[in-house]
Amino acid sequence: MRDRLQAELLFARDEDAWDRMTNTKDEGTWAEEHKLALEDVYGKIRKSDKKNRELAENMWKVVLKEREALEEEEKQRQVQA
Numbered sequence: 001m002r003d004r005l006q007a008e009l010l011f012a013r014d015e016d017a018w019d020r021m022t023n024t025k026d027e028g029t030w031a032e033e034h035k036l037a038l039e040d041v042y043g044k045i046r047k048s049d050k051k052n053r054e055l056a057e058n059m060w061k062v063v064l065k066e067r068e069a070l071e072e073e074e075k076q077r078q079v080q081a
Contacts, residue, residue, distance in 0.1 A: 002041050009034040 012030035019026060 002038070002045070005034055005038045005041060009038060 009031055012034045015030035018024075019030070
């Protein structure tokens, strides 16, 4: 999606250049909507990356706690043996 929007943004800029050359006056530009859509995609990617990072950190904390529990179990077994 991001790659497609980036390519379409190039075409939109060409349309804007054509409008300037032909003195066509439209509200806004062709590129504006593509820029907004691309910013929206980047925002969603950042949000997803943040969620994934938080999930990975939380999962790592669980791994560390499991390691601690395993070490404690090993100590207790050695004491009992």
